[in-house]
Amino acid sequence: MKPTNSLERVLAVLEVFSEERLEWMPEDLMRELGYSRPTLYRYLKILKDAGFLMSTRNSGVTLGPKVVEMDYLTRRSDALVLHGVPYLKELTTAYSCTAMVLRWYGNKILCVVSESSAKKPISSYPRGRPMPLGRGAIARSIMAFLPRPRLLPLVERNLADLRSVGLGDTAEDVLKSLKKVRKAGFSVAYGEVTPGAVGIAAPIFDDRHYPIASVCVTIAGNLVTGALIDQIGAEVRRVALQISADQPRQGRKSKP
Amino acid sequence: MKPTNSLERVLAVLEVFSEERLEWMPEDLMRELGYSRPTLYRYLKILKDAGFLMSTRNSGVTLGPKVVEMDYLTRRSDALVLHGVPYLKELTTAYSCTAMVLRWYGNKILCVVSESSAKKPISSYPRGRPMPLGRGAIARSIMAFLPRPRLLPLVERNLADLRSVGLGDTAEDVLKSLKKVRKAGFSVAYGEVTPGAVGIAAPIFDDRHYPIASVCVTIAGNLVTGALIDQIGAEVRRVALQISADQPRQGRKSKP
DNA sequence: CATCATAATCTCATATTAAGAGATTTTGTT
DNA sequence: AACAAAATCTCTTAATATGAGATTATGATG
Numbered sequence: 001m002k003p004t005n006s007l008e009r010v011l012a013v014l015e016v017f018s019e020e021r022l023e024w025m026p027e028d029l030m031r032e033l034g035y036s037r038p039t040l041y042r043y044l045k046i047l048k049d050a051g052f053l054m055s056t057r058n059s060g061v062t063l064g065p066k067v068v069e070m071d072y073l074t075r076r077s078d079a080l081v082l083h084g085v086p087y088l089k090e091l092t093t094a095y096s097c098t099a100m101v102l103r104w105y106g107n108k109i110l111c112v113v114s115e116s117s118a119k120k121p122i123s124s125y126p127r128g129r130p131m132p133l134g135r136g137a138i139a140r141s142i143m144a145f146l147p148r149p150r151l152l153p154l155v156e157r158n159l160a161d162l163r164s165v166g167l168g169d170t171a172e173d174v175l176k177s178l179k180k181v182r183k184a185g186f187s188v189a190y191g192e193v194t195p196g197a198v199g200i201a202a203p204i205f206d207d208r209h210y211p212i213a214s215v216c217v218t219i220a221g222n223l224v225t226g227a228l229i230d231q232i233g234a235e236v237r238r239v240a241l242q243i244s245a246d247q248p249r250q251g252r253k254s255k256p
Numbered sequence: 257m258k259p260t261n262s263l264e265r266v267l268a269v270l271e272v273f274s275e276e277r278l279e280w281m282p283e284d285l286m287r288e289l290g291y292s293r294p295t296l297y298r299y300l301k302i303l304k305d306a307g308f309l310m311s312t313r314n315s316g317v318t319l320g321p322k323v324v325e326m327d328y329l330t331r332r333s334d335a336l337v338l339h340g341v342p343y344l345k346e347l348t349t350a351y352s353c354t355a356m357v358l359r360w361y362g363n364k365i366l367c368v369v370s371e372s373s374a375k376k377p378i379s380s381y382p383r384g385r386p387m388p389l390g391r392g393a394i395a396r397s398i399m400a401f402l403p404r405p406r407l408l409p410l411v412e413r414n415l416a417d418l419r420s421v422g423l424g425d426t427a428e429d430v431l432k433s434l435k436k437v438r439k440a441g442f443s444v445a446y447g448e449v450t451p452g453a454v455g456i457a458a459p460i461f462d463d464r465h466y467p468i469a470s471v472c473v474t475i476a477g478n479l480v481t482g483a484l485i486d487q488i489g490a491e492v493r494r495v496a497l498q499i500s501a502d503q504p505r506q507g508r509k510s511k512p
Numbered sequence: 513c514a515t516c517a518t519a520a521t522c523t524c525a526t527a528t529t530a531a532g533a534g535a536t537t538t539t540g541t542t
Numbered sequence: 543a544a545c546a547a548a549a550t551c552t553c554t555t556a557a558t559a560t561g562a563g564a565t566t567a568t569g570a571t572g
Binding site for chain 1: 263271275299303312318319320322323325328332362364382386463503
């Protein structure tokens with residue numbers, strides 16, 4: 001995963017920005033990335049000229065306006081956003097909840113669009129905020145449908161989290177729990193991500209039945225009973241499958 | 257502006273995505289960018305692995321989830337967004353309108369945050385959608401405060417648009433009109449961007465009194481009279497100056 | 513299921529050009 | 543005006559990006 005060529009090294013500059021560190025000083029970037037002074041400044045100049053970065057008054061750098069513009073384009077081009085919204089509205093009309101579509105990418109889950117009918121929406125994960133893989137109904141709904149060789153390393157890497165939410169002590173136990181999710185077709189989580197909130201999620205598949213995203217409904221725990229959860233689960237599953245079916249058929253493989 | 261090194265050439269791939277062309281086929285990219293087949297595929301692989309691009313079923317490429325994640329970070333790190341929101345709320349509380357902060361970057365104006373109290377918001381420029389420089393109160397509020405050497409080429413490049421909204425026939429005439437805007441401290445536009453909507457804008461300055469952004473209020477034309485527009489203009493100007501003052505002092509120059 | 517057409521990747525010799533040490537200039541502060 | 547810090551420049555060398563062409567995946571078709 002270490003950058004091996006100069007192309008990846010420029011992009012690596014953009015990778016260091018995170019919620020914990022939104023602004024960087026050139027000096028710190030040199031240390032963090034291990035680039036020489038002229039090289040780093042060269043990279044910064046290129047990234048600034050392209051609008052990916054901008055410099056702040058106190059000579060730090062932050063992500064720039066080009067990112068904002070590209071995100072706008074992403075909202076217009078993402079098939080899951082475009083096809084998903086009407087279905088999410090169905091769900092928020094039927095229940096007082098937050099409904100969203102989340103993409104799986106890297107080792108993260110990322111909300112790409114959400115709709116809400118709850119008076120006081122409880123989700124702390126708006127568009128673009130990455131969620132960890134180990135907790136919550138969403139991650140589980142996706143993992144449950146991964147082929148074993150792809151799944152196992154993932155489970156092992158996130159075992160601590162998975163254990164803490166009671167999925168099982170060993171990797172094999174976790175796999176068993178996930179098999180049940182697979183059978184049900186949707187997953188449920190009680191307050192794993194946000195206290196008091198119930199998450200109900202089902203996977204979206206690509207044309208090879210490979211899970212690439214998830215539909216999730218988040219609803220206040222005091223609003224739901226066991227029977228209602230099953231009902232919502234069935235609806236979420238239906239919606240996820242319909243969004244899957246809306247995706248264009250045919251095509252080549254893509255790195256998940 | 258033509259890419260001169262391989263670093264800029266990778267980034268140039270991201271530049272071709274636009275509202276008119278949200279998805280590209282590799283073959284078309286080769287033609288558009290003039291790259292050889294192996295080189296293009298190399299670039300695509302790197303950009304896909306980093307999440308900047310993703311491939312769709314029918315083997316086209318679109319902007320990817322990393323963009324979404326970075327935009328989330330931008331919302332959290334942009335000083336204008338962070339400081340601007342409370343002021344925008346002031347404006348939307350006082351009037352039934354849409355109030356926004358827009359950055360000036362490249363040859364474009366870009367909304368970075370907006371608030372609305374209008375029943376039916378009329379702006380067609382949400383976060384991230386670039387506006388042209390030649391029309392609207394926003395662009396004018398910024399141009400009016402640019403030093404002449406910076407301004408003149410800009411006016412000449414956008415003369416057709418500027419003329420069509422009645423700012424003057426020649427570049428010199430336009431400069432005169434802008435001088436009046438500068439004196440007033442804010443600019444007004446009647447239906448230049450959206451028919452029936454009045455735009456009222458004032459610039460945000462950096463610590464060298466250089467305009468870098470703008471505050472704009474958009475309000476339905478039938479809701480305002482001349483006197484009210486002046487009142488709103490004064491408020492918008494006040495807000496823009498306060499946001500300017502909130503910016504951290506000191507620092508080095510940045511390319512506008 | 514075999515064949516075909518297209519898309520994506522690989523190989524490798526060569527020219528291109530990124531990289532970095534250190535000097536120099538620019539910028540803001542005292 | 544003088545100083546300190548930040549950013550850029552110069553120039554040589556080693557590193558590596560490039561593309562023609564061959565090769566391998568991949569999905570479509572009969």
